[in-house]
Amino acid sequence: MEQGGGVSQGANKVHIGWRTNGSGLGVTVDQTDEGNVVFEAERQGNVSNLQNNINNVNNAVNDLRGQVGGAWTPANLQPLSGNGIGWVAFIVRAGDSSQSAPEGTVAALPGRPGTWLSSGNAAAAGDYWCVWTRIA
Known part of the structure; x- marks a missing residue:
């Protein structure tokens, strides 16, 4: 592997190696830790986990809407109306x-x-x- 000298590249030192804690392949530029390299299989897993978490939030919001039975909709939430819900x-x-x-x-x-x-x-x-x- 050759370092530096390519198009728009500086003379920074890039270090690539396996993390001592076993968390993956890490990259360091000069003295700055840039994190782990993410491979296709890991990316798909992370995207799936993120999508599952987004779905969990959406499910919680929908459950909450169902539990309040529409009482807190703009049509019913009228704090500017004397004695309305939210007043x-x-x-x-x-x-x-x-x-x-x-x-x-x-x-x-x-x-x-x-x-x-x-x-x-x-x-x-x-x-x-x-x-x-x-x-x-």
Whole structure:
């Protein structure tokens, strides 16, 4: 093998050898590790693995769409519509904790349609407040 001197080639030193950890045929240019050489059989295996992983992601997305039953589609997700799915309500009540609940609580709210999820609550000086998001 002759090194350098070819068209558009510099005088860099190229080293090719089997990796000591057995991971494959490695290439080093001067002192820079360029990684392993990929052969046709390995490339096909890597492409197949990548395609399988992409398919797994697509399957997970489709499963999630099926589980929420279309509730989170643009037609139904209307956070700009008062009390629509995705609407966030910040409720403050003086001396009344009836609409304040710990994070993760799912409940119906008086005077509001649907089902709501609490994102957290707090209280101070007799005032109770809570952030709710309509989920159904």
